[in-house]
Amino acid sequence: MVTLTEPRVLQKLDGPPWDIDAYLKVGGYEAWKKCVRELSPEQVVQELKASGLRGRGGAGFPTGVKWDKVLNHRVKEHYFVCNAGEHEPGTFKDRHLLKTAPHQLIEGCLIASHTAQAKASFIYVNHEYEEERENLKRALAQAKERGFVGKNILGSGIDIDLQVFEGHGSYVAGEETAMLESMQGRPAMPRQKPPFYPTDFGLYGKPTLVNNVETLCNIPRILYKGAQWFTQVGTEKCPGTMMFSLSGAVNRPGVYEMPMGITIRQLIETCGGGVPGGRKIKAVFPGGPAFSMITADQLDLAMDFDSLKKAGTGLGSAGVIVVDDATCMVRQTLKFSNFFKGESCGQCPPCRMGTINLANLMTKIEAGEGTQKDLDSLLQLCGFVKGTGYCTLVTGASVLVQSSVKLFRHEFEEHIRLHRCPYPAAPVDTTVH
Ligand SMILES: Cc1cc2nc3c(=O)[nH]c(=O)nc-3n(C[C@H](O)[C@H](O)[C@H](O)COP(=O)(O)O)c2cc1C
Known part of the structure; x- marks a missing residue:
């Protein structure tokens, strides 16, 4: 098994993950104390900019730049939300962090909330992550008991009430604007953009800082160890x-x-x-x-x-x-096409219809009932719907199919020629996720 030496983000704890004493022993909450006692929000932003940290939620946007935008927004009522909506097939790292590093996440959230000068702060956790949510609440209760969260934090006069919010169990609910919609009691559907990015128009229409779980777990380590420590690994433009x-x-x-x-x-x-x-x-x-x-x-x-x-x-x-190489690429692609079909929120017609039709054509080809015309239609449909919609779901569904046909066209054509799947039968997962 591989072990990564320093600099690394995830700490080895001598005790259960929610045990605050185990976290304190490895320098836990030191960065938060520094923010409360010494560093101004501007200094925190400068250190983050120097670290080159980029968001780990998917887009890789520079974190310091985002924090700066919210901190210095002309509208002074701000909010903070940690995005733990994770729901993509094959992605489970935020779940791991929620499970193994709840205090580190809480510390990152406190620093983010204070730096953004947020009026209210939330951790939006995927509704299916029940055990992780409970552990997080347990860790939060301990942090409150020690005076790191709540009113008059460490005697500084700073008040932060960090709340765990039970999120929606859908893929689209992880898209930041859909997440914010669902937090306000509305369907988890992405907003049309621009102009409404959360940094300008977020929760309750106010500037809102949204960051991913892993991004936030990096923050206490960067502020405790310094930006230079952080940049020792990774690439010049993607440190850490x-x-x-x-x-x-x-x-x-x-x-x-x-x-x-x-x-x-x-x-x-x-x-x-x-x-x-x-x-x-x-x-x-x-x-x-x-x-x-x-x-x-x-x-x-x-x-x-x-x-x-x-x-x-x-x-x-x-x-x-x-x-x-034992996998049928048509079947593999169909599995994910079905995922996108099931997860489209249905708001944008090209996505609603596009994901259904892509999955239908893929099903037909995998079943050996497809024709060359279906293969052409599949690619044509990808071209039509790619780049449309209020979020990137349908673009992802198109990229998946385009990439599969581009790299494995011979497998699609073999299904058409043989009128069957050339791979051993396996149940096709048509579950609506
Ligand atoms: C369909 C869709 C699902 C997403 N799901 C998540 C998610 O589960 N968690 C997450 O942090 N970001 C997710 N994102 C990205 C967020 O919209 C947002 O960019 C991110 O939370 C920003 O945090 P970061 O700057 O720390 O990366 C998703 C985006 C899309 C389009």
Whole structure:
């Protein structure tokens, strides 16, 4: 098994994760004390900018820049929300952090809330993460007891009431504007953008700082150890580490914290212990099903936002899914097409109809009932719906199919020619997620 030495974000605790004493022993809440007693919000923003930290929720937006925007917004009523809505297939790193580092997340949230000068602060946790939510509440109660949360924090006069909010159990609810809508009692549907980004128009229409769980877990470590410490690993433009969720055809699936820029091969071989049964890699989704796949000849690509973008794909929230050569790519693609169909919120017609029609055509081809015309229609539909909609769901659904046909067209054509799936039968997952 691989071990990452310092600088790393995730701390080894001598005790259960919710035990505040175990966290205090590794320097826990020191950064928060520093913010309460010494650092101004502006100094915190400067340190974050110097660290080069980029959001780990999928888009890789510079965190210091986002915090600056909210702090210095002309409208002075601000809110803060931690996004723990995680619901993408193959991504489970936030769940791991909620489970293993609840105090570190709480500390990150306190720093974010104070820096953004938030009037109210929330941790929005996926409704299905029941155990994690309970652990988080337990840790929060301890932090309150020790005076780190609540009224007059550490005698400073600062008040922060951090609340755990039970979120919606859907993929779209993780999209920040849909999340904020659902927090206000409305359906979890993304807002049309621009102009309404949360930094300008968030909760209750006020500037709102939204950050991902992993982004926030980085904050206390950066402020405690310094920006220079943080930039010792990773790449120049993507410093630090990333929590990779590794799943699919690997011997040791799991969450691995590794430097940004590690190659896909290193991740699969060193962390994942290679592919089971001596089989070969056919494809890898480096950033979950919404980004293009890569093939076995691209395993030396670096896993960071910029390198993967340059290669025509993306890191997303680093849900790495490995596919071996025993897998039917049409069936694999259909599985994710069904996911997108089930998760479309239905608000935007191109997404609602597009995801249904993509999944229908994929089902037909996988069942051996497809024609060459269906394959053409599939690609034409991808072209029509890509880039439409208030969020990127339908774009992800199109990119998935386009990438699969581009890289594995021969498999689609074989299904059409043989009038059946050439791979051994397996139940097709048509579950609506
Ligand atoms: C369909 C969809 C689902 C998303 N789900 C999540 C999620 O579960 N967690 C998350 O942090 N970001 C998610 N995002 C990204 C958020 O909208 C947002 O960019 C992120 O929370 C910002 O945090 P960061 O700057 O710390 O990365 C999703 C985006 C889309 C389009």
